[in-house]
Amino acid sequence: MKLTLWVALILIACVPEALSAADEHHHQQLNPKQQLGRRLFEQSCGVCHTRPTLISGMFGPELSKDSTGGNEEYMREIISNGSARMPGFKYTYSPEQIAAIAAYLKTLPRGTQDIPTVRAAAKPPTPMQ
Numbered sequence: 001m002k003l004t005l006w007v008a009l010i011l012i013a014c015v016p017e018a019l020s021a022a023d024e025h026h027h028q029q030l031n032p033k034q035q036l037g038r039r040l041f042e043q044s045c046g047v048c049h050t051r052p053t054l055i056s057g058m059f060g061p062e063l064s065k066d067s068t069g070g071n072e073e074y075m076r077e078i079i080s081n082g083s084a085r086m087p088g089f090k091y092t093y094s095p096e097q098i099a100a101i102a103a104y105l106k107t108l109p110r111g112t113q114d115i116p117t118v119r120a121a122a123k124p125p126t127p128m129q
């Protein structure tokens with residue numbers, strides 16, 4: 001087996017614990033509106049906007065408080081109406097639910113979909129991009 005594959009396997013074994021610890025911490029800081037947004041985000045947006053495993057790609061861009069230039073109103077608009085490659089959610093969610101999702105996005109720092117351990121390495125391997 002190639003060394004890089006072993007490294008990848010070890011990372012996969014170690015990272016989930018670190019991630020879920022960070023996640024717990026983050027979760028506690030969310031107000032009820034943001035928590036609702038987080039739940040809806042996980043249901044409807046994660047498929048395109050989060051990285052399901054360490055080495056998979058993403059269909060859409062990573063989202064954070066700086067998405068759409070940090071403009072929450074524009075976030076609500078793109079969530080409602082979609083874009084060229086993204087479906088709109090105005091028939092799925094109420095304006096309040098869409099506002100909750102945007103409020104949740106505003107709590108996300110940049111880099112949530114980065115690969116933390118790999119990024120810290122001097123020369124990060126980019127397994128499949």
Ligand code: HEC
Nearest residue numbers: 044045048059060061067068075079083084085086089101
């Ligand atoms: C089918 C895949 C898909 C789903 C599902 C999806 N998106 Fe997107 N989204 C995209 C793509 C792709 C883009 C990039 C713009 C484009 O190419 O049309 C995007 C762009 C965005 C942007 C703009 C980012 C920026 O900085 O310009 C926001 C905000 C966003 N999505 C939020 C959401 C939210 C919130 C949900 C869930 C309610 C969601 N998306 C569901 C694919 C998706």
